[in-house]
Amino acid sequence: MESMDEEAILSFLTDNAQLSDIVTRQQFIAVFPKDKRADPAVESLYQDLAETRLRQVNSVRKNVRLECAVSSRSMQVDLDNEQRDSPEAVDGDNEIENIYSEIIPARVPRKLTLAEMVSRMQGAVSKLTSELDFIDQDSKRMIEETGAIVDSLSDLRYKKLSAGSVEQCLSGLADLHSVLIGGDMAT
Structure with missing residues (x-):
């Protein structure tokens, strides 16, 4: 009513x-x-x-x-x-x-067998492992990119700048900034 x-x-x-x-x-x-x-x-x-x-x-x-x-x-x-x-x-x-x-009719949860539970847990472990591998590879790539940028800026560290390398130095700093701020961190 x-x-x-x-x-x-x-x-x-x-x-x-x-x-x-x-x-x-x-x-x-x-x-x-x-x-x-x-x-x-x-x-x-x-x-x-x-x-x-x-x-x-x-x-x-x-x-x-x-x-x-x-x-x-x-x-x-x-x-x-x-x-x-x-x-x-x-x-x-x-x-x-x-x-x-x-x-609303309630869904009756189906009880899982031990084999199904183990299988689901193995699947979850596999997914987590692959995600961790991806994160590890991405971190290694970012470290390599950062190292390459730092190496290209070594003239700045040793104060061996020529007139033409100022632009190159600024470009390298911009690249480093984009990597550190999130240019490649979002991938």
Whole structure:
């Protein structure tokens, strides 16, 4: 049984929410160039959009009903607890979980066999190992690139700069900066 609040919310959110309420078929077709308006694909597109919109509206209705049921059930539990004057507090999380389980069928977890568990664990170990190998290779590559840049800047370290090597030095520093800031770290 729908409550007055549920009806009001549903009315507010879903009345006049169909695609035909927002844009008529003729208005939709008029948006297209004149030579494309008679194309059956335009009609098909409108139909697809109308069906998608209908699924969205139905989803909103379902979610509103679910939330109203949860709220109603929760309020009823609170009222029952007050009337009973029970010193025991009802755990709200468990109550909401129970309400959802009544409305939405619960998935029964399948128990894994030992062989399946070992297989999944080996798969996880394999994935982690490959990720660590990738990180290791990437780190080695970055160290090599950084070393090459530092070597190219050795003239700066030993103060052996000629007039033409200032530009080369600045270029090397820019390369080093891009490597350190994240140019290659994101890969």
